[in-house]
Amino acid sequence: MFIPGQKQLFSGPGEFPKCIMLLAGTSGSGKTAYSMQFLREGISAGDHCLYINCSQALTQERFNSYFAKSKTAAKAPAFISLFAVQKPGASQSRSLSGLLECITSSLQTDESTRRVVLDSLTDLIARFSNEEVQKFVAQLYDLLKAKNNVVALFTITGSSSAQTTDTLGSLIDGIIQLRMEDSGDETQRSVRLFSLKMAHTVPKWIRFRIKEDGDLEFVHDNNLSRTDLVCKLCNGPIIGPIANAESESPFHPHCLDTYHKLGDIYGSHILYALQPGVVNANFFFIDIVGLSDPLLSVEKQIKKIEDLNAIIGSCDAFNKVPKDKKIVLPTGDGMAVGFLINPELPLQLSIQLHRKLNAFNAKATSDKAIGVRIGLSSGPVFVVSDVNNNQNVWGPGIILARRIMDLGDNRHILLADNIAEALMNLKDEYREVIRPITTGYKVKHGQLLKLYSAYSQDFGNPAIPSRISELS
């Protein structure tokens, strides 16, 4: 084994090569612990090791303590410090070349050196220019490569996406990434082989922990295996290269392209709709008009809500739809109902409700009569769990229905173009009651809505909604 966790990190064909790698990670991600493990494993295997220290905080005495518990009689790593070669009065670049000379000398003295750690490039970047550090890394790389059988780690603080890390990584053989996540109860560290020149790699995060004695323990957690990942588009297992691996939405590389192409042609709604956990629903959004009138007692407000709920519950278009085919969300002064089947149901429910309300209001006194406005739309929504672990939905489908409803006045049944046009294409009877009222109405975020209104003698409101007529 050349690097700690190699068995889990490297699954490519052939042997893991002897290489010079950048070890990149944020502060606290375990770079030093990983480097020390790398050296300890080398010592255990009888390798001669060299540690190049660029940090003023680490003394040789402290460094040696990392290896005091070594059970083997093998030689402790040689220790070279930037500060030992930095002569007072010498220019900084002189000391960087002095460091290189010192390393060259050490490698000549001990030709059996097999493992090298440089900790860290971040310290060098703080003291020297980028160009000087890049030149130093390139020279050190050549020096170590000339020995043929050296494996080395150069540590650096930061992510692999940072430009400096990226540039330095390209000068050597590849990048090993470390990361640290705070899961609340504990800190979790992971490592992955991000890139390796001339070798096929499938980057996969392998979790590890730093034991009390400083040794690393790699966690064999099947859930972390990237081979268990499922493509966000086709739902198939991802075996091999992963696209979007950094995010929570991994894809087969080709599927990511397909995903973009489909989105470009069909519009972004297809991207929502194709994601697992997303359902297409036909929404009925209703609220009671004037419920917050201060002249109305809370008791009467509650009674109105209860009456409306009871009337909705008595409509066939609502109560004959199985529970698993509808999503009901109380909104306080109304409700949203998402039908997972037949797009006719929201309109049928609206019509049935209006007819029942006509009968109800005919017998009610003015303070008990219920006025409602309704918005209908279709579209994808995510099924999510709310704080009470109840099923809830969120997404373009329900948001649009709400915006449509907000434009209406009492008795309006307003429809978004997607559901209106689908219904008019479906049956002639809908063409007779659904009428366009505006070709382009801007709502929140500049979204342009084409609005329709459904009305006849005993349902709906033929007037143009006041918000729209005010604008025109």
Add this chain to the structure above:
Amino acid sequence: MTTKCIAFHSYKGGTGKTTIASNCAALLAKRGFRVALLDLDVYAPSLLVYFQKEPKKWLNDYLLDEAEVDEVMTPVTDSIQDYGKQFDNTLEIQGKLWIGFCNVKKEEVYKIEAGASDSSKSQLRRFILLREYLIRDYDLDYIIIDTSPGIRYWSINALAVADTLFLTLKMGDIDVEGTKRLASEIYGSLTKYGTRSFLLFNRVAGYCLPSHTVQTLDKENASRNALLMDSYETDNVENMLSKETKMDVISAIPCYCDIQFSRKEFLTALRYPTHPFTKQLELLVNAMATKL
């Protein structure tokens, strides 16, 4: 080699997509490649005519989640070898060919939905997954997709899954204008995410050769230059369209009356291995190897 996924598409029907796709698939298999040919012309499937082999299950079944990939991918290597040997007893199909046939029954066509229903989304997801399974389990060199003409739900899906498009067209105004429309309305969305698209002219007029000449052409004379006479008009249309659509021309296949007006469809590439149409297809297959 990396699997190449090529969709044959056209603005209008009758441009020869299926004929070219079927024959190219057979020629590629003959040359030793592992090929899958998919019938995504779901509204008017016709691959069955060329291969005369009844599948155990149809692509429709797979899309509806009623069959697995290996149940719908029908191996036809042996049958095309037997067919070809009738006309060339030295024929050896070096590679492999599987076909995913689409069901022609109208009730099955209706089930393949176009639109926004959850079922249609599930079918689309299954289709995208099919490509992944074919690459993973069949170790393919080529996936060739025969699509429905025009801007239709399943042809767009097939185009989105492919990484190369061959837009097949004849020289007529309708095809040329339709091709421009496809290029501007659909292909741009695909090429911007890496799809490569080519124009494939078929049935190019003005090159009809006497049938006795056709039958006796040898390999050397069967190159495009030998078969195509210079035609100012044809070259002009090719160049104009190529420039306007920003698509290279992958091939221009002349119109051969015996193919065009044949009463029965068959795999010309195997039945008439020295036919100039076959030679044109071989040039196309060469171009597929070098340009893609």
